[in-house]
Amino acid sequence: MELAQPPAIIPPLASLKKHLESITMQPNPRKLVAGVDLGGTAVNYTFFDGSNFLIEGLCEHPSLARQGPEVCLGQMADGLKLAADRHNVSLSEVAVVGLGTPGPASANGILSTRGSTNFVHAAWSGFDIRGALAQKLGVPVVYINDGNAGALWGHYVLFGRENQATSISAIIGTGLGGGVIVDNQVLKGPHGFAGELGHVLIPWQRIPGLENSRPVCNCGRLGDLESVCSLTALEKSLLPAFLPKYPGHELTKQSDLRKAARLVRSLAEKGDPLARELFAAQAHALGLFFDQMINTFDPDALIVGGGAIETGPEFQQWFISEIRSGLPPQWQEQGGIPIHIMPNGDTAGARGAALEALRSLPSR
Ligand SMILES: [Zn+2]
Numbered sequence: 001m002e003l004a005q006p007p008a009i010i011p012p013l014a015s016l017k018k019h020l021e022s023i024t025m026q027p028n029p030r031k032l033v034a035g036v037d038l039g040g041t042a043v044n045y046t047f048f049d050g051s052n053f054l055i056e057g058l059c060e061h062p063s064l065a066r067q068g069p070e071v072c073l074g075q076m077a078d079g080l081k082l083a084a085d086r087h088n089v090s091l092s093e094v095a096v097v098g099l100g101t102p103g104p105a106s107a108n109g110i111l112s113t114r115g116s117t118n119f120v121h122a123a124w125s126g127f128d129i130r131g132a133l134a135q136k137l138g139v140p141v142v143y144i145n146d147g148n149a150g151a152l153w154g155h156y157v158l159f160g161r162e163n164q165a166t167s168i169s170a171i172i173g174t175g176l177g178g179g180v181i182v183d184n185q186v187l188k189g190p191h192g193f194a195g196e197l198g199h200v201l202i203p204w205q206r207i208p209g210l211e212n213s214r215p216v217c218n219c220g221r222l223g224d225l226e227s228v229c230s231l232t233a234l235e236k237s238l239l240p241a242f243l244p245k246y247p248g249h250e251l252t253k254q255s256d257l258r259k260a261a262r263l264v265r266s267l268a269e270k271g272d273p274l275a276r277e278l279f280a281a282q283a284h285a286l287g288l289f290f291d292q293m294i295n296t297f298d299p300d301a302l303i304v305g306g307g308a309i310e311t312g313p314e315f316q317q318w319f320i321s322e323i324r325s326g327l328p329p330q331w332q333e334q335g336g337i338p339i340h341i342m343p344n345g346d347t348a349g350a351r352g353a354a355l356e357a358l359r360s361l362p363s364r
Pocket residue numbers: 198199217218219220221224226227
């Protein structure tokens with residue numbers, strides 16, 4: 001005689017949900033994501049539990065990207081372990097790693113055949129940096145362009161995790177990176193080129209002082225945003241255009257314009273007229289560029305970040321007012337779009353990469 005099967009105990013849906021939550025709420029094991037921001041000069045790490053970043057400030061090492069993939073991948077893995085040890089994190093708690101690097105790269109982290117900006121080593125050409133790091137760590141890795149990562153961080157700080165907002169971020173560094181976030185989605189594009197804002201052409205001849213110059217970007221374009229608004233632009237376009245107006249200025253004694261370019265920010269903060277004029281030109285370039293973005297995307301916010309404006313608040317506010325004065329007249333209805341300074345500038349890339357990792361988790 002066959003015994004009847006006891007009826008399956010099916011808990012009500014609400015108690016099942018509570019049970020699942022109690023499992024995931026247990027402090028151990030935690031479910032974390034990591035962010036790794038690999039730049040040409042530094043690698044930066046962070047850990048995120050979905051609410052808090054476990055590393056408050058910078059956690060970085062000099063980047064060995066120039067020594068090629070093998071050395072660099074080893075460095076990233078060692079650095080992540082070191083950062084984990086230092087902040088009482090076990091790598092077994094890390095569900096996904098978000099990796100940000102300079103582009104150009106495919107949306108899935110295959111670096112361009114021309115290699116990545118600042119990663120001068122032949123073996124980077126066409127290299128699958130996302131796949132290689134995942135293999136090295138034994139943890140899933142998601143890829144994000146570093147400009148997009150910064151943009152994602154700025155957007156998150158302004159609008160929180162759940163939102164339908166649109167923002168445009170421009171990040172002024174050696175070049176000009178950034179990102180476009182529409183309805184809380186980072187635009188990457190099928191080829192990974194969405195958000196390559198530095199190579200958008202602008203009417204540079206309208207910028208006072210540049211009417212007769214021909215700014216050329218490293219990408220070969222004449223008059224794109226990066227050719228006027230970047231550290232490279234200071235050296236190649238702006239100092240040559242403006243220095244002759246200031247005979248006897250201390251920067252005229254500097255024969256190496258690259259070194260001179262690096263001195264401009266601190267001079268500008270002190271109010272030096274030449275340095276302020278150089279930054280005003282960059283701000284006006286941003287104004288012209290943002291006008292295009294406003295008329296294309298109708299964003300909720302514009303965000304400016306990068307080393308150029310890692311300065312005191314007085315200079316940052318002056319820079320924003322210069323951007324506004326470079327904006328062509330707006331429709332009255334468009335006038336109120338705020339311009340923000342990127343929060344936590346140095347850690348924005350790693351934090352944005354961690355946010356991208358979090359977004360890849362189906363349950364979060
Ligand atoms: Zn360019």
